Amino acid sequence: MNICVFLSAADLDERYTRPAKEFGTLLGKGGHTLVWGGSDTGLMKVVADGVHEAGGRLLGVSVDFLAAKAREGADEMVIAKDLAERKRLLLERADAVVIMVGGTGTLDEATEILELKKHGHTDKPVVLLNTEGFYDGLKEQFRRMEDEGFLPRPLTELVLFAEEPVGALAYLEESQGVA
Numbered sequence: 456m457n458i459c460v461f462l463s464a465a466d467l468d469e470r471y472t473r474p475a476k477e478f479g480t481l482l483g484k485g486g487h488t489l490v491w492g493g494s495d496t497g498l499m500k501v502v503a504d505g506v507h508e509a510g511g512r513l514l515g516v517s518v519d520f521l522a523a524k525a526r527e528g529a530d531e532m533v534i535a536k537d538l539a540e541r542k543r544l545l546l547e548r549a550d551a552v553v554i555m556v557g558g559t560g561t562l563d564e565a566t567e568i569l570e571l572k573k574h575g576h577t578d579k580p581v582v583l584l585n586t587e588g589f590y591d592g593l594k595e596q597f598r599r600m601e602d603e604g605f606l607p608r609p610l611t612e613l614v615l616f617a618e619e620p621v622g623a624l625a626y627l628e629e630s631q632g633v634a
Contacts, residue, residue, distance in 0.1 A: 456485075456487045456488070456550045456551060456627065456628070456631055456633055457487070457488045457490050457514065457548055457549050457550045457551075458482055458487050458488070458489060458490060458549065458550065458551050458552075458553060458627060459490040459491065459545050459546065459548070459549030459551070459552045459553070460478075460489060460490070460491045460502055460552075460553045460554075460555060461491075461492075461545075461552065461553070461554045461555065461557060461561050461564040461565060461568075462475065462491070462492075462498045462499060462502065462554075462555035462556060462557045462561055463497055463498045463499070463555075463556055463557035463558055463560075463561060464492065464494040464496045464497040464498065464499045464500075464524070465496075465497045465498065465557075465558070466496070466497045467497065467498060467556070470586070470587050471498060471556050471586055471587070471589075472498065472501045474555075474584065474586045474619070474620050475498045475501045475502045475505070475555060475556075475586075476501050476502070476504065476505040477505070477620045477621075478502060478505065478553070478555070478584065478620035478623065478624065479501065479502040479503065479504065479505020479506040479507075479508075479509070479511075480505040480506070480508065480509045481505075481509075481620055481621060481624045482502075482505070482506050482509070482511050482624065483505060483506040483507065483508065483509025483510050483511030484509045484510070484511075485511070485624065485628065485633075486510070486511065487506075487511055487512075488511060488512035488513070488514050488530075489502065489503060489506040489511060489512070489513050489514065490514045490516070490545055490548045490549045491503060491513075491514075491515060491516075491545075492515065492516065492517065492518075492521075492541070492545070493515025493516055493517035493521075493525045493526055493529065493532055493533075494515075494517065494521065494524045494525065494526065495524060495525065495526035495527070496524055498555065498556065498557070499526075500526070502555070503515075503526055503529075512530045512531075513526065513529040513530050513531070514529065514530060514531045514532075514533075514548060515529045515531070515532040515533065516532075516533045516535055516541050516544045516545050516548070517532060517533070517534050517535070517541070518534070518535045518536075518537060518538055518540075518541045519534060519535065519536055519537070522534050538560075538563075542563075542564055542567055545564075546567075546568060546571070546577070546579075549579060550579060550631060551579050551580045551581070551582075551627045551630070551631060552568050552579055552580070552581045552582070553581075553582045553583075553584055553623055553627070554568075554581070554582070554583045554584065554590075554614075555584045555586065556584075556586050556587075556589045556590075565583070568581055569581065569613050569614060572608075572612075572613050572614075573606065573607065573608055573613060580615070580626065580627055580630040580631065581613065581614045581615070582614065582615045582616075582617050582623040582626055582627060583614050583615070583616050583617070584617050584620065584623050585616050585617065585618055586618075590616065594616055597610050597613075597614075598610065
């Protein structure tokens with residue numbers, strides 16, 4: 456399975472790097488391909504290292520202005536002309552999406568896939584990995600949107616909030632019929 460992971464390229468502490476590395480290792484051991492922003496810095500590097508060390512494949516989609524930070528030795532690296540093309544290519548190449556901790560770029564990517572799913576333009580499974588309760592506020596906001604009629608589909612049809620990497624990957628594998 457090609458699993459797109461949206462996450463930060465920032466250097467963060469162990470409470471965020473440990474689950475990122477764990478998810479990458481699980482993904483690699485499962486024989487899956489990481490589809491990610493291609494950066495060799497921060498959490499992007501951590502998850503890619505986990506995948507690579509566990510024998511998985513790396514498919515990066517960087518962007519022109521960040522190409523200097525692209526990971527050397529990825530199985531495949533595509534350089535997009537801008538962020539919009541990058542998002543499109545990441546989603547095209549993915550069978551499923553995991554949203555990990557990140558900043559405004561990660562939030563932009565997350566809302567794009569959820570908007571596409573909301574309108575029926577994709578049926579790819581989406582997991583929001585809620586490491587250390589990072590997305591508790593967003594979860595509350597989504598529930599309010601659902602409760603007050605802003606979502607035409609139940610929240611549970613759009614995204615699964617997972618607390619641990621193993622649960623995130625298990626959900627994706629089950630949803631795609633991968634054992």
